[in-house]
Amino acid sequence: MKRRLFVLLICLGAVFLGIGGKLLWIQLVAVHHYTGRNVDLVTGSVRQREKGIVLHTGRGVIEDRSRIPFTSLWQKVLVITPVAPHFRGKPAQIQALARLLGLSPEEWNRGYAAVKEPVFWRKTGADEPASLTARQAAAIEKLGIPNVKVMPYVRRYPSDMTARQAIGFVSQDPDRLARLYPETKTDGLLSEATELGASGIEKAFEPYLRGVGRTSVSFYTDANKRPLQGLHMRLVQPKSNYYPLHVVTTLDSALQRRIEKYVDVEGMKEGAVVVMDVRTAEVLASVSRPQFDPGRIGQGDTGWANAAVKAVTPGSIFKAIIAAAALEEHVVSPHEEFECHGELGKYGLSCWKKVGHGSLTLAEAFAESCNVTFAKVASRLSPETVERYARKLGFNRTVGWTGRSVLDGSPLKPFDGEEEGQVFAAGTARGDGGVIAQTGIGQRDVLVTPLQAANLAVTLVNGGKLRSPQLVKRVDYANGSTMVTFGSHLLTGKEDKPISEATAKLLREWMGLVVSEGTGRSLQNAEWTLAGKSGTAQIQVRGEARVNQWFLGFGPADKPRYAVSVLVKNESPHASHYATRWFKGVMDLLAETEQEKNIGH
Known part of the structure; x- marks a missing residue:
């Protein structure tokens, strides 16, 4: 009897060892063979179930001589995440929300009631999320709608920003990103969508302005991509007393x-x-x-020299x-x-x-x-x-x-x-x-x-x-x-x-x-x-x-x-x-x- 049990345990151990070996092979060999990259499947599987939007890229701040910021304006914005219908708020709540935003309930429902992924509330035709006043933010938070949250958001370039040519702008450049930061392509800090300084101080001080991670709001889905209601919204941000850095200029x-x-x-x-x-x-x-306009580079605004x-x-x-x-x-x-x-x-x-x-x-x-x-x-x-x-x-x-x-x-x-x-x-x-x-x-x-x-x-x-x-x-x-x-x-x-x-x-x-x-x-x-x-x-x-x-x-x-x-x-x-x-x-x-x-x- 003991001998049979021992043999059974040996067999089970061999099976599990085989499964583990197979998984390891998939992780380290197969994926690398087919994609040409080292891929962390565990991290990847989590990311597949995580959907989010970036509130702050973590990029450093450019300031004047008195440390008054030229870039990185903090403002309050509205984030809407996907949820089941009964989590979208009651009719009275939706009516009050729409009124606060200057919309009709029909306009709100048409644009945001059934979003498929997290989105910012934007005014019609706007590229950036709409900024909320303190009164709007307080009133919306008081409504307590589950899938609607007031969040802090950093707008890189305020609409009234001065010294624009001296400050410069950022843009996406995957090839340059790979050349500058080859060691970070798989660490999760950077992606092909990461923006780099393309002109001015933004470009010159890229090593200082890069930052150490994004602040984002995320929600999770199940295997069928349905929102997990218990985990529907989560704030993810780096913890550092030193970053982001502040580049202090001589400008007044x-x-x-x-x-x-x-x-x-x-x-x-x-x-x-x-x-x-x-x-x-x-x-x-x-x-x-x-x-x-630094926010419209690549959209017809060419006078940045x-x-x-x-x-x-x-x-x-x-x-x-x-x-x-x-x-x-x-x-x-x-x-x-x-x-x-x-x-x-x-x-x-x-x-x-x-x-x-x-x-x-x-x-x-x-x-x-x-x-x-x-x-x-x-x-x-x-x-x-x-x-x-x-x-x-x-x-x-x-x-x-x-x-x-x-x-x-x-x-x-x-x-x-x-x-x-x-x-x-x-x-x-x-x-x-x-x-x-x-x-x-x-x-x-x-x-x-x-x-x-x-x-x-x-x-x-x-x-x-x-x-x-x-x-x-x-x-x-x-x-x-x-x-x-x-x-x-x-x-x-x-x-x-x-x-x-x-x-x-x-x-x-x-x-x-x-x-x-x-x-x-x-x-x-x-x-x-x-x-x-x-x-x-x-x-x-x-x-x-x-x-x-x-x-x-x-x-x-x-x-x-x-x-x-x-x-x-x-x-x-x-x-x-x-x-x-x-x-x-x-x-x-x-x-x-x-x-x-x-x-x-």
Whole structure:
């Protein structure tokens, strides 16, 4: 008897061992053979019975300098899950719910009474879940309808978000996802639908913004995909005191909003405004037009390129480079006089003042933006010298701060898409006198970004020392402690010495003359005494004559606090000089902001 029992147990053990071996083979061999992947069947079987929607992707937050969020707006939304008919609420409850949402009971029943999987309540035509007011949320919760729950939801991009081009956007890119995170494709944290930073700070700080898991609401079904009423709704979220991380920028969201509103009211269609703190080289505001909707990328909204870091023809603001090079190389004296008769016949170059400026010094030529004088001065400089001084002053190179991630060593470039610009194009006959003349007035091949232009003013205020503009200050943990801080740095050194303090001082004084006696006289009634340089570049757009208007400068002139550049792109050649007017408007906003701060203190 004992022997039979022993044999029976051995047989049963062999059977179970065989079954276990077969299951193991299916798990580790068969599935891998047929799919080319390692698949956890247990996890997979649970996921097959789990249906859910994401309330928060877990992505990090991008904030302004005072930790006011640009992204990740928390709001209350309505989540509806599938249940059996008798769990969908009584007629009186449905009527009250519909009234709270501005619907009829019929509209509610038609759209949401028999949902097959969890859904958000959305207003007609909307992509995002509808936000509930505090009153709506409280009243709906009080109704106690089993399959209707008020849940917290994070909207990545608020409808009124500012600094959109600087912040950037996210999008789905499965191939890039696999390249960036090959080790996480089977850990459940990422899926092919995971969104990655595709531009701006979103892209540059992807390693920090990725997060450690989603917050979702789920419900479970049986083998026939019917809702399990006892488990019909469940909140799943990661538990971490440190994530998601917060990327703290140098931007001032209140100032950014005021400037954006100002240029929109004024009618800027194409262009940019950059505002920098001259003491720290921090970018306080970065405006780019046309604006884009980060929630509609891939749906026809294509104007997402950041005009603040794209290089275009600068016109007369480039005369600051020519003046600096000529003074530093001692090929001209500040008091040397030049003759302008309106044209430089040798090269077919005209001055904006058709009758000419007559006899004038280099300082006066700078203030009056005399083309003929600066073409003559440029002819005394070699092409290599012009390029060298352009680089010393932050042109013909990228200037935005760059670094490396402490997480994975990847490069960090907050000014995503920043262009170097240029002085001469490849293949240009640099030694040609006509080329040099046109280059001397910022035409021909010369290209400059608004960020470089604002940073030029910062460089001159700081005695010729070129700093890297900064857009991100640090990264903080979710609990408020700091993970890493990013500091600005000089871009000039032993190999690339700055211009002298004397030349920088003289150029600052000449920028003051632009306002007091030259092309910037309209700025004399500004809230502060200002200094700067105007520019008007002639361009062709689809065969039509257009102009780029520029103004860069600093204020207050006696104790500089802010540097500002304004670019108005593709404007009519006959239009008013909007760039000068809007430079004044932005500086007046900065003056008002300073006054408000002083009153507050």
